[in-house]
Amino acid sequence: MIRVAAVGDVHFGQDSAGTLRPHLEDIAEHADVYLLAGDLTRLGYPEEAAVLARELRDLPVPVVAVLGNHDYHSDQEKAVTDVLEDADIRVLEGEAVVLDVGGTPVGIAGVKGFGTGFAGACGSDFGEPMMKAYVRHAQEAADRLGGALEDLARAGIEHRVALMHYSPSEGTLRGERLEIYPFLGSYLLGEAVDRVGADVAIHGHAHAGTEKGLTPGGIQVRNVAQPVINRAYNVYCLDCPPEPAATTGA
Amino acid sequence: MIEPEDYAVQRLRDALATDERVAEMGVQVDVVGGKVFLTGQVATPQRQAAVGTVAAEVLPEYEVHNQTFVTPVGDPPRVEKIT
Numbered sequence: 084m085i086r087v088a089a090v091g092d093v094h095f096g097q098d099s100a101g102t103l104r105p106h107l108e109d110i111a112e113h114a115d116v117y118l119l120a121g122d123l124t125r126l127g128y129p130e131e132a133a134v135l136a137r138e139l140r141d142l143p144v145p146v147v148a149v150l151g152n153h154d155y156h157s158d159q160e161k162a163v164t165d166v167l168e169d170a171d172i173r174v175l176e177g178e179a180v181v182l183d184v185g186g187t188p189v190g191i192a193g194v195k196g197f198g199t200g201f202a203g204a205c206g207s208d209f210g211e212p213m214m215k216a217y218v219r220h221a222q223e224a225a226d227r228l229g230g231a232l233e234d235l236a237r238a239g240i241e242h243r244v245a246l247m248h249y250s251p252s253e254g255t256l257r258g259e260r261l262e263i264y265p266f267l268g269s270y271l272l273g274e275a276v277d278r279v280g281a282d283v284a285i286h287g288h289a290h291a292g293t294e295k296g297l298t299p300g301g302i303q304v305r306n307v308a309q310p311v312i313n314r315a316y317n318v319y320c321l322d323c324p325p326e327p328a329a330t331t332g333a
Numbered sequence: 334m335i336e337p338e339d340y341a342v343q344r345l346r347d348a349l350a351t352d353e354r355v356a357e358m359g360v361q362v363d364v365v366g367g368k369v370f371l372t373g374q375v376a377t378p379q380r381q382a383a384v385g386t387v388a389a390e391v392l393p394e395y396e397v398h399n400q401t402f403v404t405p406v407g408d409p410p411r412v413e414k415i416t
Contacts, residue, residue: 290359310374
């Protein structure tokens with residue numbers, strides 16, 4: 084059994100100190116790993132990342148993260164990453180990490196991702212240079228995610244989690260305005276997950292969206308943006324033992 | 334010329350996203366009858382207050398109703414079986 088705790092969009096700033104840690108003290112009772120689905124900071128300052136790093140220091144479970152668009156705002160994403168990694172928070176961008184959970188390997192493949200929209204209503208690699216750059220950035224992100232998942236599959240890692248900031252599915256965007264879907268996610272991410280396969284795809288970014296959805300290929304998707312789950316994390320159980328059958332009184 | 338309300342809404346939305354006191358993209362802005370209503374969630378009480386401050390600065394001619402709330406994080410996690 085692998086218990087994956089996840090949250091996104093914590094948007095840490097100097098005013099966030101002490102808001103999260105009290106709710107993580109017993110995380111080992113609930114989870115084996117803690118995933119952060121991007122937008123870890125407010126403005127992408129390393130000083131904001133340092134507040135979060137102090138909050139997560141010496142947690143009893145491994146912490147794995149991707150960055151989000153807020154974490155890029157100040158063009159200091161490398162410094163943000165360094166601050167987090169110095170606190171033993173593994174930050175993924177087109178890479179995968181394998182964790183040992185009670186003797187069972189579980190792979191986390193992570194990428195920020197990007198928008199473009201969803202099949203039938205999305206941008207194409209055509210026209211002005213900035214339009215092509217927009218779509219190509221999304222394609223490259225999806226390719227990196229697919230590559231990281233392939234690395235895990237080739238290594239024989241059966242339990243795979245795809246972690247990203249932008250959404251790979253329309254289903255978890257329900258509640259958001261339809262007009263902004265192209266800024267919230269991309270079918271290219273879902274296509275990468277479907278091509279290689281994963282137990283679950285986890286993302287944030289869509290604050291007004293919905294927790295549960297599916298990729299077009301039927302893989303479970305969970306939007307863990309904190310304004311959606313309203314908790315320090317939710318837990319997604321992989322390879323769970325069957326629940327006991329309900330009993331009725333004689 | 335009086336600024337159409339649509340432009341006022343977007344001017345405030347841009348300010349809420351880019352003003353470093355707030356930096357929130359998830360705040361909904363509605364302008365009705367000379368009043369601006371702000372809804373949605375923010376991460377901290379300080380940012381909730383800043384949302385109202387920025388709105389009053391950007392749209393001083395409107396009456397600001399800051400109905401945002403701070404995202405709660407204290408409830409225990411929900412556990413879901415995926416596979």
